[in-house]
Amino acid sequence: ELEDVEIEVEELEIQLQPVAGAPAQPLKAAVAKPAVPAKPAEILKAPFKPLIEEYPGRIREVKLGATRGEGGSRGKTVIVGGENSPSYYLFERAPPHPPAISVDVFDIPxxxxxxxxxxxxxxxxxxAEWARMAVEKFGADLVTVELMSTDPLIKDAPPKEAVKTVEEILQAVDVPIIVGGCGDPRKDAEVFIEVAEVTHGERVLLSSLTLDMDxxxxxxxxxxAASEHGHAVLAFTALDLNRAKELNRKLYSYVPADSIIMDLTTAALGYxxxxxxxxxxxxxxxxxxxDEELQHPTLSGTTNAWAAREAWMKLPPEWEPRELRGPLWETVTALSLFLAGVDIFMMMHPYAIRTMKRIIKEFSSMGKAKPEKISDWVSVKI
Structure with missing residues (x-):
């Protein structure tokens, strides 16, 4: 240790002695380049097992129409609902019943x-002839008779006149029918009560019961009246599950749960x-x-697609002919809701009806998907 020292030198060399026990630094060896992996000759095989969910709830089954042996006069009945998986999760299970198509018929031009x-x-x-055409030519599973003449703002036809039309249609076709009102809650109530009594045992679907009626x-x-005469009811609400549940709770006091179908409203493509x-x-x-209050089959008023201007208006050439554009609009609307799980479609155009029936038939013929087929959905060429 030096203090107060001055050193005058021309060149100073300082040597540092290594600390005892410190490891010597090895020289770095040359790093070899990694070997290029061999090109795989085949895909690695691994077992595929789809995840199958078990759900605590199930959609109730609802039967429409009644044969002679059941107290009605229909040649066939339609059963909807019964699903216990999301729509067309075929890897879990196939739906028990295919969706049905009802064709709209109006009681006045x-x-x-x-x-x-x-x-x-x-x-x-x-x-009646319109209904017969819907069944024999268009292949309708059901017929919806829209009693527009009863509307107080149109013709204000009395219930007895409306009932006569319903009876004529029941005689003209042997499929189940849906009876649609005019939308006025009080007038619809009068008509539905009369229809329910006259069509006792036919198990028609009254369309529709609403919170406005309440x-x-x-x-x-x-x-x-619907319950007393053995009919089913369509519970209509406008895109609001809370109101749908509220309406169903009110109906449970009077109608069996397996006689309720829900219409949650259909907004068309683009709208x-x-x-x-x-x-x-x-x-x-x-x-x-x-949620038991939502365990009901659903219905779509797919004909709402024709309320879209693009479905029927004359438009520039790039929109293609409206003769095809309209049925396409109805088909896409129906197909979208088919994939969401709708059970009954109200439709009008024969092209749209035919297309949907082919799609329903194709999906219904698939059955439950097999895991070995699912694993082949994706393939890669080496």
């Missing part, structure tokens, strides 16, 4: 898009179809997870 009117103009003045203090009367798809999918999943 109304304004229709030209693409539809072309096929029905000869029978528009005769609802506000008008007529829901109980209609529901009791809110994504909301409709979402509400149906949410309803199905909630039902499967155990």
């Amino acid at each position: 109304i304004s229709l898009p030209k693409a539809v009117k072309t096929y029905v103009k000869e029978v528009m003045g005769d609802p 506000e008008a203090k007529v829901l109980e009367k209609v529901a009791r 809110g179809l994504e909301y409709t798809f979402s509400i149906h999918e949410r309803a199905r999943m909630a039902a499967l997870m155990g």
